[in-house]
Every structure is written in C-alpha cells, then in structure tokens.
Amino acid sequence: MIRFDAVTKRYPDGTVAVDSLELTAASGQITVLVGPSGCGKTTSLRMINRMIEPTSGTIWLDDTDTASMATHELRRQIGYVIQHAGLFPHRTIVDNIATVPFLLGTDKKEARKTALELLERVGLPPHFAKRYPAQLSGGQQQRVGVARALAADPPVMLMDEPFSAVDPVVREQLQDEFLRLQQELGKTIVFVTHDIDEAIKLGDQVAVLRVGGHLAQLASPVELLSRPIDAFVAGFVGRDRGYRALGFTTAGTLSTRGEPTVTLGAAIPKGTDTDTWLLVVDAQQAPQGWLDLGADFTGHETVSDELLYRGGTLATQGGTLRAALDACLSSPSGRGVVVDDGGALIGSVTAREVLELIEARETERQP
Amino acid sequence: MIADVVTWLTDSSHWTDTKFDTGIWTQLLAHLKFVGIALAIALLIALPLGLFIGHTRRWGWLVAGANALRALPTVGVLVLLTVIISPHFQGRTDTGFLIPTEIVLVLLAVPPILSNTYAGVQNVEPGIRDAAFGMGMTGPQVLLRVEFPISLPLIFSGVRSATLQLIATATVASYLPLGGLGRFIYDGLAQQDYPQMIGGGVLVAALALLTDLVLATIQRYVVSRGITRRFSSKQAVPDSRIAAVHETDGAHA
Amino acid sequence: MTVLADSTSSSPLHFAQYFLDHSSEDLRLLWSHTWLSVVPVVIGLLIALPLGWTARRYRWTYPPIISITGLLYTIPSIALFVMVPPLLGLDTLDPLQVPIALTVYSVALLVRVVADGLASVPEDTVQAATALGFRPVERFFKVELPIAVPVIAAGLRVAVVSNVSIVAVAGTIGLSNLGQLFTQGFQLSTPDAYYPPIVLGIVLCVLLAVVLDLAVVGLNRLLTPWRRAVPS
Incomplete structure (x- = not known):
C-alpha cells in the first residue's frame, strides 16, 4: 500500500505541481493517475520513489515513511517503467533485465536465469536475450522495460506513461498483456497516463488530477463514467461515457434467438x-x-x-x-x-x- | 627527391645509434615518451573532470575555458615556458626543456579529452539516466555503469584527436634541443639535408597513422556493440516504420 | 623612468614597446600570418563543397571520401609541410608549400563538415524544393547550401582558429610569419630571458584567432537572417 499524506510539491519559482495530495493506492491493485499536462501526475508518481522530493507531507510505503530510507535502497524495492523504456543501450537485453538483481548482489548466473524467465513472461522469444536494445522495436523495448522492473520481484511498480510512445495497435496489445500479467502477479501498481481510455481500461481505481496538482476525483472506472463529480471531470472523461460505462456491466445470459x-x-x-x-x-x-x-x-x-x-x-x-x-x-x-x-x-x-x-x-x- | 628520401629511410645505419648520430629507433622511443607522459597526465586531469562536470552539470565554464586554450599558439607558449623554466635547471638542460614541453603538450591534450568526455556524458539520453536512478543506482554507479560506457565513443574520439595533436606537436619539441622524431626535421633543415628532413616528416606521419589505427582497434573492442550498432546481418536493426508488423512475431512466438 | 623607454628591457610587459620599435617588421609578419590563415581555408572550402556534395549525393562515396580526408587530417602539420615539396615537385622551402599543406588540412576538415551540414537539411525541404521545380544545381545553391551554413560555419571556426596556431609552427622552419617572433625571442634569450617578442607573438596570434573567429560568426549571422527571427 502506498499512501500520500498531505503531500505538496512547490518549486523554487513558486509553481505548485502537487497540492496537499491525499491518496491511497491499495495493495495488489492498479491505481491510475490521469489528467491534462501540468496536473502533477508524473510529479506525484516520481515522489513515490523520491526521484523528486516532496516539499511537505509524507508518503508511506506500507508502514514506512519513504523519507526515512536511503533513496537507492527505496528505489531497488520499487519497479520503475518509463515512457521510452530507458533501456541501457550498451547492455544486452538479458543484462538490462537483470539490472536490479545485479545491484542487489545476486549471483550473476542466477540473475540471468530469472531474467530469461521474465523475458518469456513478457512475451518475447528467448533468442532476444543476447540482443541489444537498438535491435528491438519500440514495443519490444517497452516489454523489456516491464521485465526489467519486475526482475527483483518488487511488491510495488511505478509506471510513467509506459505505453504512450507506441502505435495504437501495439499499445492495445501491450495493455492486454499487462492486465494478464497483473492478474498473475498482483503487484501494487501506480500508473500515470494522459489517456482517459487507457485509465479506464487498466485502473482498479482512477485518480483524476486537475492542473495545479489537485485531486479532482478518486473512483472506480465505472463510477467515474457514471458519476463524474464535477464539470471538469465530466469534460475530461469525455463523450460517450454512458456508452463506455456499459463496458463494465456484464450482459448476463442474453436471451438469444436461433439464427438461420x-x-x-x-x-x-x-x-x-x-x-x-x-x-x-x-x-x-x-x-x-x-x-x-x-x-x-x-x-x-x-x-x-x-x-x-x-x-x-x-x-x-x-x-x-x-x-x-x-x-x-x-x-x-x-x-x-x-x-x-x-x-x-x-x-x-x-x-x-x-x-x-x-x-x-x-x-x-x-x- | 622521393628516391633520396626512400634511400635515407631504408639506410639501416640511420635506424640505430652511431657514435655521432642518434638513430631512428631511439628518437622514436623519445617521441613516444613525450606523447605517453603528456597523454597520461591529460587523461588523469581531463577524464575525471569531464565525467564529473557532465554528471553533475556543474562547472561547465571550465570546459569553455579549456576550449579557449586552443587559440594559444603552441610554439609561442613552448618558447615562453622554456625561457621561463629552463634557466632554473642549468646543468640539467634536458629537464629544463622537458618540463615546458610536457606542460605545452598537456595543455594541448586536455581540451579535446575534457570537452568530449563532458559532451559524451551530457548527451546521454535523459530517459536512460532517469531509469538508472529509478532502478536504485547510486550517483557513482550511474556514472560508471551507465554514463561512462555510453559516452565511450565520444571519449575515444577525444582521446584519438588529442593523441594525434600530441604526436604532431611533440615534433615541435625538437625545436628545443630535445630528442624525438622532429630532430630529423630540424637537423635536416639546419644542415640542408632535405632527404633527412622529409624522411623525418614521413616517419611522424607514419607514427600518427599507426597510433590512430591502434586506438581505433582498441575502441572497437572496448565500446559495446549495442552502441556502435555493429550487428551481424541476420540480427538486423528493426526499421521503425515497420515496427508494428514486427511486434506480433515477438509477442506470440 | 628611463628603464621603461629602454626597448631592450626584458619585462614581458614590454611587448607593446617592442611592437612600436619594430612595427613595420611586425606588421609584415602579422599580415603574412593572416594571409596564410585565411586563404587556405577559403580555397579549402571551395574544394570541399563539391566533394561534400558528392559524398552526400552519392551515398556510396561517403565512406571512402571521409576516410581518405580523415587520414590526411591525421598527418602532423610539420610532416605535411616538409612532405609537400617533394610530392608536388616544388623546391624545398617554396613559398607555396605552407599554403598548399594548410589547404589540404582545410579540405580534410571541411569535407566532412559540408557533408554533415548538407545532411542536416531536412529531407522534406529538399523534396519540396524538387517538387517546386528547382534543378539539382539550383537547389544546391539556393536551398541546401544556405540551410547548411550554420554547420559549415562551425567547421570554419575550427579550421581558422587551428590554422593560426599551425601557421606559427611553419615559422619554426623558417617561413615568414608571427612564428618567427618566437624564434627571435628564443635566440635573444641566451644567456638571459628576453620576453617581449615571445609575448608579442602570443598576443598577436590570440588576437588574430579571436578576430577571425568573430568574422566567421558575423558572416554566419549575415548569411542566415532567418535564424535571428524570434518566434512570437
């Protein structure tokens, strides 16, 4: 569980990126932060692994105040996936995946074995192991990025617009596989996107943020579609929301008629x-x-x-x-x-x- | 004239020391000594400094300052330093000339190594740095395990360009009464022995080409294939335009 | 105060006095130094333009052209100076040997710069120009070359500044330029140090490098007025 307790980020020039945010990301669930650019969603995410330090407030990782840990220790417990994957170009795919286990001092042979298993798990063939990132397409690199974040089996994963740099067909494929993976793994995931459709598709709960770093609404996707709290959220969630909300209601047994x-x-x-x-x-x-x-x-x-x-x-x-x-x-x-x-x-x-x-x-x- | 030069170069008596003359081998070693000392000192100064400045993004003005040094006329600085320093080493004239020579050579070699190292580290994609820190690497780990290996091509090009300039300028050191391959050029000039002078030039050129070849070979083995992108043809780099098509073959294989 | 007026004073600060005492000789050296620094770069650019264009236009020629010119650039300046006369059948210490050697350097440096500069022209722009009906030569001079100016200017700055230093090297093998001030100073420094000509030479070389560098920067600004346009 990750809990934001009155977290504020104010930059020296006075801009407030995040304004006393209160938010709990439940264990084993996907919490999506969504909002227009400048709403502080990425800042909020990056404050969890202290890539950015909060100005005030506390972020709790289960019962530990994250500010009390050494940053590199904290980060090694948290998987981190970013937009363009950020793979290390000078290392092979298998060594990229094994980055954190290497840092933690795991036996190299053992770490590579786990890395190979993860490679298959994210849907890439084993012969990719010896390749370099430059030999992979954007979508394949992103899969490796996910595998790398999973390598040390961290309970928590942070994902910063991981699928937004790939084309729509590949994106949908990655989203589907991500959901399947999460069903098996049950990680606590905080996911940032600017795409409301992605948020609704992936989130167990969705936090809509507005510019200036205010939390506008925190709700399940179906609730967000059926009961947006105000005009901003309604506008952001967009048209067709009644229709899209139907995507969360099972039809039950349809009484069909025979078709010649x-x-x-x-x-x-x-x-x-x-x-x-x-x-x-x-x-x-x-x-x-x-x-x-x-x-x-x-x-x-x-x-x-x-x-x-x-x-x-x-x-x-x-x-x-x-x-x-x-x-x-x-x-x-x-x-x-x-x-x-x-x-x-x-x-x-x-x-x-x-x-x-x-x-x-x-x-x-x-x- | 070309035939005379070939004759001079192929005369084995010119290669070994005689009672009156220092041979090519000895001067070659002396030349390499000047270059080697200066390169080692320049690397010790410029490499850590460039890595530090590139990593912390602080003290960037040092790089600009070092680059301004390039406007200094090398010969002028060499003569000036010699005139200042050598009187303090009367009786040990070699040291008196060696120190100003090495100072000039180091001044020459620092800017390209420093600015290339700095540029290499600074040009590392922000996403890669971000990922490295996000994985839980400490600052020094990010620098040594990620930024440094990714900067290697630029660092090598800085070191190679510095080395070439050192070999060229170590020749000018023979303008002072010191050894090195430049000896043949200046002695040839003074004695109007042009085959010797031109032969000296050929030797310096050959040394420069050979050294660069050696460094290029080292670079080939030291820099990761993931960066140079020297992949065997069957492991072709995906064409970004058809990436979406490739996508599925990996996914469901 | 008579000391200050004494032109034989060896204080490094007396280079200005030394300059005034030998002004005609010094100006002659400065002039020939300037000449030697500029002309080879200009000729080198004129040769590098078609070569760079070829390397860009016919991609298969890029690797050989770039490796050969790169190899030339590897040869130390003083070695090139002394090798030019026999290779071209000139007399040793022919007045043309240094300009020719420096031209070779400039070509070696600038071919790559021109090719990379042309590569920096957006492909869309080239295609648009072709679609508008520019013939290849017209397109090169009216579209591609102007857009490549900033990259080429950056290369010219390096070529000009390094030329100033290399020309001084040529002074040590007896050619007439500011490098001779160093030779003179060195000879006058036995048994006691005599700084004025050495310091004067360094000061003039640095000034020359700075002026020529600024000239290239100014020329670049003049040729690319669109880069000063501020997006509103």
Whole structure:
C-alpha cells in the first residue's frame, strides 16, 4: 500500500505541481493517475520513489515513511517503467533485465536465469536475450522495460506513461498483456497516463488530477463514467461515457434467438422469405460474415469469401452490455451475433432487446 | 627527391645509434615518451573532470575555458615556458626543456579529452539516466555503469584527436634541443639535408597513422556493440516504420 | 623612468614597446600570418563543397571520401609541410608549400563538415524544393547550401582558429610569419630571458584567432537572417 499524506510539491519559482495530495493506492491493485499536462501526475508518481522530493507531507510505503530510507535502497524495492523504456543501450537485453538483481548482489548466473524467465513472461522469444536494445522495436523495448522492473520481484511498480510512445495497435496489445500479467502477479501498481481510455481500461481505481496538482476525483472506472463529480471531470472523461460505462456491466445470459445459417462453400440458397441477410458460418459453426440474398450472384455457385460482408462485431455470451449493443449496431442485418467462449454461434439479439436489458438494469439499481 | 628520401629511410645505419648520430629507433622511443607522459597526465586531469562536470552539470565554464586554450599558439607558449623554466635547471638542460614541453603538450591534450568526455556524458539520453536512478543506482554507479560506457565513443574520439595533436606537436619539441622524431626535421633543415628532413616528416606521419589505427582497434573492442550498432546481418536493426508488423512475431512466438 | 623607454628591457610587459620599435617588421609578419590563415581555408572550402556534395549525393562515396580526408587530417602539420615539396615537385622551402599543406588540412576538415551540414537539411525541404521545380544545381545553391551554413560555419571556426596556431609552427622552419617572433625571442634569450617578442607573438596570434573567429560568426549571422527571427 502506498499512501500520500498531505503531500505538496512547490518549486523554487513558486509553481505548485502537487497540492496537499491525499491518496491511497491499495495493495495488489492498479491505481491510475490521469489528467491534462501540468496536473502533477508524473510529479506525484516520481515522489513515490523520491526521484523528486516532496516539499511537505509524507508518503508511506506500507508502514514506512519513504523519507526515512536511503533513496537507492527505496528505489531497488520499487519497479520503475518509463515512457521510452530507458533501456541501457550498451547492455544486452538479458543484462538490462537483470539490472536490479545485479545491484542487489545476486549471483550473476542466477540473475540471468530469472531474467530469461521474465523475458518469456513478457512475451518475447528467448533468442532476444543476447540482443541489444537498438535491435528491438519500440514495443519490444517497452516489454523489456516491464521485465526489467519486475526482475527483483518488487511488491510495488511505478509506471510513467509506459505505453504512450507506441502505435495504437501495439499499445492495445501491450495493455492486454499487462492486465494478464497483473492478474498473475498482483503487484501494487501506480500508473500515470494522459489517456482517459487507457485509465479506464487498466485502473482498479482512477485518480483524476486537475492542473495545479489537485485531486479532482478518486473512483472506480465505472463510477467515474457514471458519476463524474464535477464539470471538469465530466469534460475530461469525455463523450460517450454512458456508452463506455456499459463496458463494465456484464450482459448476463442474453436471451438469444436461433439464427438461420449457411455454411461457407455450400450452394447459395434461393428464395428464403425471412429477409435478405443470411449469416454465414464455417464448419466449426464460427460466424464468418453476412450474405446479402438480394445481391446479384452471377458467376457464383457457392458461398465464397468474396461475397461476405464482414462488418459486424461479435458479442460473447457472458460478455459486457457494451459488446452486445455494439454487435447489434455494427451488424448489417441489425441482429447482433452472440457466440460462446469457443467462438461458436449461439444465436442473435436485436438492439431493442439489449436496450430493454439496460433499462431493466437501471430500474434494478434504483431503490 | 622521393628516391633520396626512400634511400635515407631504408639506410639501416640511420635506424640505430652511431657514435655521432642518434638513430631512428631511439628518437622514436623519445617521441613516444613525450606523447605517453603528456597523454597520461591529460587523461588523469581531463577524464575525471569531464565525467564529473557532465554528471553533475556543474562547472561547465571550465570546459569553455579549456576550449579557449586552443587559440594559444603552441610554439609561442613552448618558447615562453622554456625561457621561463629552463634557466632554473642549468646543468640539467634536458629537464629544463622537458618540463615546458610536457606542460605545452598537456595543455594541448586536455581540451579535446575534457570537452568530449563532458559532451559524451551530457548527451546521454535523459530517459536512460532517469531509469538508472529509478532502478536504485547510486550517483557513482550511474556514472560508471551507465554514463561512462555510453559516452565511450565520444571519449575515444577525444582521446584519438588529442593523441594525434600530441604526436604532431611533440615534433615541435625538437625545436628545443630535445630528442624525438622532429630532430630529423630540424637537423635536416639546419644542415640542408632535405632527404633527412622529409624522411623525418614521413616517419611522424607514419607514427600518427599507426597510433590512430591502434586506438581505433582498441575502441572497437572496448565500446559495446549495442552502441556502435555493429550487428551481424541476420540480427538486423528493426526499421521503425515497420515496427508494428514486427511486434506480433515477438509477442506470440 | 628611463628603464621603461629602454626597448631592450626584458619585462614581458614590454611587448607593446617592442611592437612600436619594430612595427613595420611586425606588421609584415602579422599580415603574412593572416594571409596564410585565411586563404587556405577559403580555397579549402571551395574544394570541399563539391566533394561534400558528392559524398552526400552519392551515398556510396561517403565512406571512402571521409576516410581518405580523415587520414590526411591525421598527418602532423610539420610532416605535411616538409612532405609537400617533394610530392608536388616544388623546391624545398617554396613559398607555396605552407599554403598548399594548410589547404589540404582545410579540405580534410571541411569535407566532412559540408557533408554533415548538407545532411542536416531536412529531407522534406529538399523534396519540396524538387517538387517546386528547382534543378539539382539550383537547389544546391539556393536551398541546401544556405540551410547548411550554420554547420559549415562551425567547421570554419575550427579550421581558422587551428590554422593560426599551425601557421606559427611553419615559422619554426623558417617561413615568414608571427612564428618567427618566437624564434627571435628564443635566440635573444641566451644567456638571459628576453620576453617581449615571445609575448608579442602570443598576443598577436590570440588576437588574430579571436578576430577571425568573430568574422566567421558575423558572416554566419549575415548569411542566415532567418535564424535571428524570434518566434512570437
């Protein structure tokens, strides 16, 4: 657990970066600090491992006042990941990961063995061990950065915009793997980002800071989306927040109806009177796309790939209301496709049915 | 003329000492001695100072001051110091000339080593320094384990440039009655023995080229491949434009 | 007070008096020193421009051009002085030997500077110029070269300042320039130290280096007015 007790950072020129911050980052959870630039989120993070010294107030690491420890001792107990990874260019990947164990005097062979395990854990192949940072892409370097922070198995990790320098596709991949890793490890994590979507996706709790280093709201992501405390937080959380909040509510068991299908490669059916859209599945019953029966099939005998409309996301039975609604809205037939965990078709729902479910949930919540 | 120079250089009697003349080997050793002493002293001064200034970002004016020294005419300072110092060493004339020579050589070698070391440490990416401190390294650990090895290419280029200037200027030391390869140049000039004079020039040039080659080889082995980026072709450096494509092969391998 | 007027006083501070007593000779040395310091750099730049352009334009020529010029720069100045006459078939102590040697140095230093300076021109700018219809030669003189001026000027400063010191070295092998003041002072210092010509030589060399350095800085400012524009 990390606790900020009336922590203030004032620079000699008078600017106040952080103003009597009170905040507790619970053990085993991800606490995200988010806010516009100049809100003091990075300053707050860096005061935890005393890369910046607070002007006043105390930061507690469990029951220890961090100011009472030698800075280098403190930092060796805290994993630290920064934006561009900050890998040491002159050391191989394996030695980069083993930095802190080396500092702590762990046997070199032992430290490298642990480092190799971590390399795999963050999703990099073992032959990367002997490479140098310059031989890795930005996203790969960031994975190494995470592995390096984990090397001495610190209970606490600080992450300063670790995924913001990579492109959106890679970022999402890194975020997903980070969440998976955290499920296994259960570290106490403080995470800084300027991206509210990232904050909502990753945080167990989110602290929104406003310029001048004031804490505006500390809440769980769903609460932040549904009950922003004031206009600033509402504005920062942004549009679509009602829709995005649905991402935190499971749909429960959706009452689906059976959906007529045709298998890929079968003959094109004629004269069905249901409507013009027919769902196409493969041999394993996994939905592939929609066939427009009203279209001109000259030159085609069977249902082939090139005839399919692939627009349309899939909802999982047991997934979120947001995914269910999105499946309906993105489907050309207006019917959202629901699959099981193995990806096989269960049936379909309409947007109206999902909305009714949402309304039912709302009434349940009201007393 | 070129043939005469070759003849002078290939005459084995010029290489060893005779009753009347000092040979090339002896003068070469003397030359290397001047250079070696000055380089050692300059390194002892400039390297720690440059590392300190680059690491602490304090006393930066010292670097600017050292660089201003470069405007001083080397020969002028050499003559001035000799005139001041050598009278105190009557009877031991060699020391009287050696001390001003070494002072001039050190003055010459300090600026490039100092400014390159300083620049090397200062140019270490802030993110790398930040990570090093954040991992829990102490100040000296950051300096010696991170900043110093990353600065090595620039430090080496400073040392190489200083060494070349030392070899060149140690020649001028023979302008004083001291040994070294410059002896052949000034004696050749005085005796109008031009093959000897030009031969001396060739020897100095050869020494400079050879020394630089040695230093370049040392640099190759001392500086991490991660910095020089000399990677074997099959371990190519990723192209940043297609990094996203490479991304997945690592992730799910 | 007669001591002060005595031109043979050996106090280092009497260099001004020494200068006044030998002004015509000293000015001649200063003039030839200036000449020797400036002309080789100018000629060197004129030679380095096409070479640097080639190294930049045809990338495969960069490594050989840079290594060969780098190798030339490795040769000590005094060695180059004495090697120039036989290599070029000149008389030993030909008045051209020092300017030629210094030109070689300037080329060696400036080729890399020009190539790096041209490399500092943003690729977008070059492509925009091409798209606007500049022909390669036009583009070089009107777009690339002006933008490369600051980097080239930085190299010129190094070349000019180090030339002032190297020219003095040439004085020790008998060429006529400020280096001769050191020879004179050295000869006059037996048996007793005689400082004025030595100190005068050092002072004039430093002044010359400073003036030439400022001249390059001024020229750079004159040629790059856009760099003085302050973003509002």
